[in-house]
Every structure is written in structure tokens, then in C-alpha cells.
Amino acid sequence: MFYVFYALALIFIIFWCGLWILHFIAIFHAKLKFYRKIDPYYGIPYDGVSILKPLKGLDSNLHYNLESFFTLQYPVYELLFCFEESTDPAIPLVNSLIEKYPDIDAKVFTGGNIVGVNPKLNNMQPGYLAAKYDYIMISDSNLRMREETLTDMVQLMDDDVGIVHQLPFTWDREGFAPALEKIYFGTAHARIYLFADFMQVNCHTGMSTLIRKNLLDDVGGLQSFGCYLAEDFFIAKSIMERGWRTRISSLPALQNPGCSNLKAFRERLKRWTKLRSAMVPHTIILEPLSECLILGIFTSWAVYVIFMWDPVVFYLVHVLIWFLLDYTLLSIIQNGSLPFSKFYFIIGWLYREINGPLIFLSAFWDNTIKWRTRIYKLHMGGIAEEISPKLKL
Numbered sequence: 514m515f516y517v518f519y520a521l522a523l524i525f526i527i528f529w530c531g532l533w534i535l536h537f538i539a540i541f542h543a544k545l546k547f548y549r550k551i552d553p554y555y556g557i558p559y560d561g562v563s564i565l566k567p568l569k570g571l572d573s574n575l576h577y578n579l580e581s582f583f584t585l586q587y588p589v590y591e592l593l594f595c596f597e598e599s600t601d602p603a604i605p606l607v608n609s610l611i612e613k614y615p616d617i618d619a620k621v622f623t624g625g626n627i628v629g630v631n632p633k634l635n636n637m638q639p640g641y642l643a644a645k646y647d648y649i650m651i652s653d654s655n656l657r658m659r660e661e662t663l664t665d666m667v668q669l670m671d672d673d674v675g676i677v678h679q680l681p682f683t684w685d686r687e688g689f690a691p692a693l694e695k696i697y698f699g700t701a702h703a704r705i706y707l708f709a710d711f712m713q714v715n716c717h718t719g720m721s722t723l724i725r726k727n728l729l730d731d732v733g734g735l736q737s738f739g740c741y742l743a744e745d746f747f748i749a750k751s752i753m754e755r756g757w758r759t760r761i762s763s764l765p766a767l768q769n770p771g772c773s774n775l776k777a778f779r780e781r782l783k784r785w786t787k788l789r790s791a792m793v794p795h796t797i798i799l800e801p802l803s804e805c806l807i808l809g810i811f812t813s814w815a816v817y818v819i820f821m822w823d824p825v826v827f828y829l830v831h832v833l834i835w836f837l838l839d840y841t842l843l844s845i846i847q848n849g850s851l852p853f854s855k856f857y858f859i860i861g862w863l864y865r866e867i868n869g870p871l872i873f874l875s876a877f878w879d880n881t882i883k884w885r886t887r888i889y890k891l892h893m894g895g896i897a898e899e900i901s902p903k904l905k906l
Contacts, residue, residue, distance in 0.1 A: 522815035529812040532803060536838045539707040543845045546707075549763040551661045551668070553586055560667060561589040561646030562723070567636040568594055568654045569885070571602040572771025578657045579607065583614040587663040590650075592619040593640035597632065599623040629739015630899045632887065633719075641735050649726045651719050651745075657684050657769040666723045666762050675728050675757030676749055679721040680706055682765035685852040689861070690773040692853045696861040697782075698768075699843035701869065705803075710761045717759055719745030721766040728752050742882060742889060742897045743788045765846055779872055784884070786876040792895040804869045805835045836862060 564582060582592055594607045604621060611619045626638035641649070648667065652658075666677045680703060683695045709716030722745065729735060732751055738744040749759060789800070801807055809831040813824035839862060843851070851858065881900070882889045889897040 518818055522818040525811045525815040526819065528802065529808060529815075532808065535708045536704060536835075536842075538711055539704045540838065540842050540845065542707045542711045543703070543842060546710075546761060547763050547765070547846065548848050549665075551665045551763070553661065553664055559587065559589045560648055560670075561591070562587070562648040562650050562663060562667065563640075563644035563646045563726070564590055564592050564650040564652055564663075565637045565640045565644070566592060566594045566652055566654060567633050568596055568603050568607070569601060569636070571606065572655075574657070574769050574771040575603060575654065576606055576610075578655060578769050579610055581658040581660075582652070583610055583617050583619070584660055585658060585663045586660040587667070589646070590618070590663065591645065592617060593644060594619065594621045595625070595636045595638075595640040596621065596623045597625050597636050628736035629741075630889065630897050631739050631742055631744050632884070634735050634739050634744055638735060644726065647726055648723055649729065650723045651721070653720045653768075655768050655770040656721055657767045659764055659767070662762065662764050663723075665764055669760045669762065670723065670725075671758075671760075673758050674760050675725050675752040675755075676717060676759040677723040677762055678717050678749075678759065679762045679764065679766035680846070681718055681720050682767060682846055684767040684769035686769070686773070687852075688773065689857070690775050690778060692857050693775070693861045693864060694768070694773060694778060695847075695852075696843065696858060697778075697865050699846045700839035700862070701865065703842055703846055704839075707761075710759070713753075713758065715746060715749045715753060715759075717745050717749035719748070720768070721762075724748070724752070725757075728755070728757065740897065741895050742884070742891070743792060743895055746788075746792055747895065779868065780883070782872050783876040784882050786873055787880065787882055787891055788895065790877065791880070791891045791893055801870055801873050804873075805832060805866050807870055809835075 566579070566582070596604060601623070604623070607619075607621055611617075611621075620640075620643065622639040622643070624639065625635045626642075627635050628638050629635070637651070648670070650663070650666075662679075666679075669677045682698050682703075683691065685695075706716050729748070735744070738747050741747050753759065786800070802811070809828045812831065813828040816822045816827050817824045840858065843858075853861075880891045882891055882897070888900055890900050891897055
């Protein structure tokens with residue numbers, strides 16, 4: 514029995530060492546990748562980009578978010594705003610921006626086309642069919658863009674690259690919930706995202722992504738992914754399986770929703786956890802063991818078994834170093850002073866670390882996903898079934 518415990522302890526120590534390697538790779542990868550100098554005159558003539566903006570509803574920051582797309586420092590692009598309903602309250606706002614910036618090629622599409630259970634793809638389908646450029650950019654409604662972002666993404670689209678995507682991050686906002694979002698996206702989420710990008714493992718999110726349109730057309734367009742809720746993962750999977758690379762933009766995607774609260778944040782993380790577990794089943798084991806506090810408990814026991822080290826001291830040092838590396842990574846991605854105090858960071862970091870395992874457990878026992886007004890049942894492989902449908906388009 515001793516040898517069984519010894520072998521198990523050794524496995525935990527090896528896994529623990531692997532995660533520290535992951536930490537350092539993410540930090541160095543972020544340092545090398547982010548905030549490179551962007552030459553606005555690079556690559557003339559420019560390739561045109563069709564930007565799909567799926568929209569639903571109105572919030573207090575939507576005007577600023579959408580206007581940032583009308584002021585991009587890029588010469589050839591079109592904006593395709595897609596609405597599920599012709600009565601959406603955001604349509605007058607979009608029309609007012611189109612009038613304000615008459616030199617920008619922008620169109621509004623309403624009604625959508627049903628191509629599957631995914632409401633985002635249903636919403637974007639008319640815009641996709643009308644897109645006239647070789648590059649498609651899919652951009653969520655809550656993003657606020659820097660002027661040079663599109664130029665940066667197009668410049669990174671080398672001959673062997675099929676997708677350029679942005680690391681999810683957040684715009685600076687006041688309050689604990691926005692601070693918690695920035696901490697999560699700049700630490701736990703960024704760590705895995707950057708490591709996966711370094712290893713060329715599929716980590717693609719459809720929050721802000723530039724794609725060669727012909728690679729989508731070759732497999733039937735967006736409608737080929739309508740059976741999935743996490744269409745972004747399967748789009749990247751399809752493209753990477755055909756030998757194309759993905760690259761990460763040197764500028765993160767800046768989420769800027771009109772309001773944030775802790776309940777909505779937890780529900781969002783729970784939904785993502787369910788999707789990951791269905792698409793990549795081995796995360797059911799690896800994900801909770803990768804959490805700082807849980808990993809520290811098991812590894813403290815392991816070093817006591819093998820080396821007879823004090824488990825309490827080891828655990829405290831483990832947590833401290835993990836905390837410092839997370840702060841370092843967040844500072845690199847922020848590229849400047851954090852919009853909150855170090856005390857805020859400590860509280861937010863502890864809140865996230867304590868709630869991470871709890872969110873995973875609550876997600877594990879329920880395979881249904883609530884998305885706005887709809888409810889879906891999730892099956893292994895990532896295929897979704899709508900069980901509480903909204904009125905059909």
C-alpha cells in the first residue's frame with residue numbers, strides 16, 4: 514500500500530511541476546506577443562474585411578463599443594450589423610452611427626436565418642451571405658476596439674495562418690464585479706489560453722476573431738457549425754485539421770458590457786465549464802486539479818509522503834508564488850497600472866480561486882445551458898439540443 518501512495522504522490526508532484534512550467538510559458542509568451550509596434554502603413558494594398566456584429570438589446574456602453582468600430586484605422590472594411598428582430602431597441606442606435614459616419618460601409622440585417630440551434634449563427638447568417646471581402650471578422654457586441662486592432666490582426670494573417678484571434682480581456686471599469694472579470698481573464702483564463710496558443714492547441718474563442726472566408730465556405734459556411742453552441746471551437750478545429758495555423762493578436766479583446774454582477778459572472782463561467790467538459794471530456798479531471806487551492810492540497814500531501822516536508826509551509830509558499838505569478842501575468846496583459854488597488858486584487862483573486870472549484874462542481878451535475886431566453890441540453894461532443902425554444906424566426 515505504501516508504494517501505491519508513493520506512486521500517487523509522485524504523479525501529483527510531476528503534475529504540479531508541469532503547471533509551473535505552464536505558468537512561466539504563459540508569462541513569457543505574453544511578454545513576447547502583446548503590444549508589439551503596429552505599422553499603420555504595412556501591407557499596402559490592404560485586404561478587405563467584413564465585420565459581423567451580432568446584436569441583441571441595448572446597454573449603457575453599447576454606443577461607445579459600436580462607435581469604436583466606425584473609427585478603426587483600417588482603409589477597407591464593412592460593418593454588417595445583424596439583429597434577430599426588426600424591433601430590437603439597438604437598431605436606432607446603429608442607424609444613428611451609420612448617419613454619423615457616412616464614409617464607413619455599414620449595413621443592417623434583421624430576421625436572421627435558421628441554420629441550427631446556435632442563435633448567434635442564426636443571427637449572423639444573412640450578414641455572412643452578404644459579406645463581400647475575403648476576410649470575415651466575428652465580433653461580439655460588448656467589445657470596444659482600439660483603433661489599430663484590425664490592422665494588427667490582418668498583419669498577422671500570414672500565408673499559413675487561417676485564424677487570428679484575440680485573448681479575451683476587459684476594458685477598465687469601476688466596481689468589484691468588473692475587477693473580478695479583469696482578474697479572471699488576465700490570470701486563470703489567460704494562463705491556459707496563452708499556453709495553448711504557444712503549443713498550437715485549439716484555444717480559439719469567437720469573441721473577436723479574423724477568419725479566411727474561403728476556409729468557411731469550403732465546408733459549407735457558418736451553417737455547418739449550427740448544431741454547436743461553442744461554434745468557435747469547432748470552426749478552429751475544422752481549420753486546424755486542414756493544416757492551417759492560428760495566431761493570437763498582440764492586442765487583447767476588450768469586453769465592455771454596460772453592467773456586471775457576480776451572479777452573471779458565475780453563470781457565464783458555469784456555462785463555459787459545461788461546454789468544455791462536453792467538447793474535451795478529459796478536462797473533467799484536469800480542470801479541478803489545476804486550480805491553485807486544490808492542487809496545493811494534494812501536492813502538499815505528496816511532498817510530505819516523499820520528502821517529509823512540512824505540508825502547511827509548502828502549501829502557503831505554493832499559494833504565494835502562484836499569486837505573484839498571476840499578478841505578473843495580469844500586469845503584462847494590462848500593459849499599465851491596474852485600475853484597482855492591490856488590496857482589490859487580493860480579494861478578487863481569492864474570490865475567484867475559492868469559487869473556481871465550486872463553479873466546476875455545480876456545472877458538472879447539470880448538462881443544461883441557459884442562454885438568454887433559451888435553454889439547451891448539451892450532449893457529449895458539444896452538440897446542443899434546444900429544449901425550451903424561443904419563438905422561431
